[in-house]
Amino acid sequence: MRLPRLFMICILLMGIFPTVAQGQTKDQQPNIILIVADDLGFGDLSINGSKQIKTPYIDALAKNGIRFTEGYVSAPVCSPSRAGLLTGVNQVEFGHDNNLGGNQPGFDPEYNGMPVSQTTIADRLKSLGYATGIIGKWHLGKLPQFHPLKRGFDEFWGYTGGGHDYFEALPNGKGYKEPLESNFKTPQAITYLTDDKGDECIDFIKRHRDEPFFLYAAFNAPHTPMQATKSDLTLYKHIADKKRRTYAAMVHRLDVNVGRIMETLKKEKLDKQTLVVFISDNGGPVTTNASNNAPYRGQKGILLEGGIHVPFIMSYPDLLEKNQTYKNPVSALDLAPTFVALAGGSQTIEADTFSGENLIPFLQGSKNATPEREFKWRFTISAAIREGDWKLIRLPDRLPQLYHLPTDVTEENDLALERLDITKALLKKLGDWDVQLPHPVFLEGPMWRKRQVSLYDYDYIMKQPE
Template sequence: MISNKFIKGAALSLFAVVIGMSPAIAADEKPNFIIILADDLGYGDVGYTGSTEIKTPHIDALAKSGVIFEQGYVSAPVCGPSRAGLMTGRNQVNFGFDNNNVKPGPQYNREYFGLPITEKTIADRLAKQGYVNGMIGKWHLGDEAHFKAPKRGFDEVWTYPVGGHDYFRSEPNGEGYLSPLESNFKTPDPITYITDDTGNESAAFIKRNKNKPFFLYASFNAPHAPLQAPQKDIDLYKHIKNENRRIYAAMIHRLDENVGKIVAELKANNVYDNTVIVFLSDNGGPGTGKKSRTVNAPFRGSKGILLEGGIHVPFIMSWPNGLKANSRYEHPITTLDLTPTFVALAGGEILPKDKIDGVNVYPYLTGENTGNPNQQMKWRFTVSASIRDGDWKLIRLPDRLPLLYNVKEDVAELNDVAAKHPERVVKMLKTLGTWDISTPQHLYMEGARYKKEQLKSYDAQYRITQPK
């Protein structure tokens, strides 16, 4: 049930939006915000999306407590660019962050090897509204000092460099996935299991900051490789014959436990009802073929490509004070929408000069606004680019004519109907191309070998039904 205090505040906010003012919201009325981000989680690998093998009771309970986005999208099919869009509310292609920032070629300057310092983050914007901001877990938006989270609006940071980490250990002088943990507010404790440690640090942040409005970015490494899990969790899934999938399932189990831990901490500190919690994955699950450890069913595709399996992710928003439980939203929502939505709910304002690509979707979720907030969406990643206009989605690849799908009628994108709709193809291709040439140069590029791998993935087999 929505409180009278909330209704009064929401009405003030809506009035302010109508007349172009930034609403003033008292600190004790501002909602808290939490983004819980999974890493490489397959769309079909949680309970509420239909998994027949993996149990996720805490994630399912979170879905039941709020709104399930039936068409939830990320802005890129791999970690770094996806997070750049999530953190800014801008399509990362519009500022040159097209590729994962891993092992740049010698021709690229490391001073530009991360989220450009000219870009404001969601934490920067919420800080202006009086929020304390915490970043716990994977960053992957640049390891040079000027790119790191403490310089990007986050007050309390517990993290590690590069794009992932070993789950059980680090080394004092380690590199890559064995790098030491980093924090700007404590000496990090030794790793137990990094998914648990991320959950524990997230809960501790909530407890420390329960008396002020806060934003927590709980960025889990799970279930990204390396495939590592406690043996007791692996034993829970001993019925799964595929060893990689068995370990992957165990990693999701432990992720789910820590989602429950975060929600429990909110409730224990009496801030759950006024906290907006978003849960999603940064991209689709990796792997091709029927023996892939991940399941993106009912979608075809995987991490790294622009078929639905690479960009259509589990996506939930819960807020007891402001959103109806047991709800579903049918129109497309993207991670780019989180920044303008959170800023509006915090009492801030997004200006045209900010060039935000996302939309404040809260009025759409409450029914104040109707229609599709994201009628047109665009993606570009290495060899591929895509545009969605309503239910129509076009994919452009370098070795074939454009592909066209109606993703409402053909969710698995099995039937290319481009030949039947030539005028639509031409129109969408022109819009995509016009955007393409308006974007800046890439800041850097991934290794050339990935281009062949990604193109090959468009022709691979995928499991589009749940395992039996």
């Protein structure tokens, strides 16, 4: 059992450590593991209704903890979503509301990444005595000032770009073939990248088992390129569509490695004192990786539910009841304040710096949920607001869209003109917030904005494939 370090020092100085240490579980700092899938469809976990893909280990994680049925991310694409996730601050409030790509004319490339002014979860937990590590995808800037080792992480094994080949890295490779890097070992040759990441997560846990640790397990499955092992493809040979078959195999391999992480915690006798969160960085891009976001309409890149409503699971056996379902809306922005609070950070100082809320009082029932809690999004050409049961989406080429989510989960019945009172009120709140936001510190290419508009008109399949 581990106690906060300052507390341990005080006890040692008092000469009564053996007496106080017994049963002092309320002062224990939990290990924290944040597992992030990449481009995973909401409907592609068996616990979320998938009829094709079996995910027993992720399902078991949910049964050992809490499944959030109304879990959101703060952006519908990788980089801004991760910027919000890792800071606990809505990323548009510090100018990170585009996806990272090549630098656009007129912008300073030195700012092409998550602003260095922002404090990450790793920064905060490191200051509280945690060993911090990231395994996998970064995608928050490639220049030295943005590197994860300068953003609070002690250890890094992975790549700084937005995706990677699953079978190959080249010494002088670019893009998806860029070399893997590590500050604590010479990276081994890739076998299958999802498995290699699992190996590194397991090694991290074993190395740091005797101290509080924060592990950011940043998988890239099932992000493109669509590559799976032959054995996993065989498991899903009954799926006729080749891309969907490959996707299913990739999700299967992700699930297996979640299971390996959880089994390691059990073997090291750390499972009960470790908070594990599983989440996807955004909705599945159904048009590129054959994912399925059922029952939601939309996909990665847009603010319909299919782009931002994601699988969201939390397990912490020492503190939270098992096999629970939490039905009130929550956000990935809530994770940072939750982690800091559990680690012993001062909420009187930290509370005002986060966009999200510490979830623990809600989950333990000591604080009433706020059904009218407000969530706001802005991403390039689009913006949205959810307040209670109502959600409004604002686009540049049409009237605003208003949906009553409990009765219209697929967002097909636009009530903007029928409920002008709500439309006007939400537009005003969204606009008042929007005009106070800073300019983006970088932009993605204009071809992406045109594509995003078109995705609002795509004919989505909103049921589970057989």
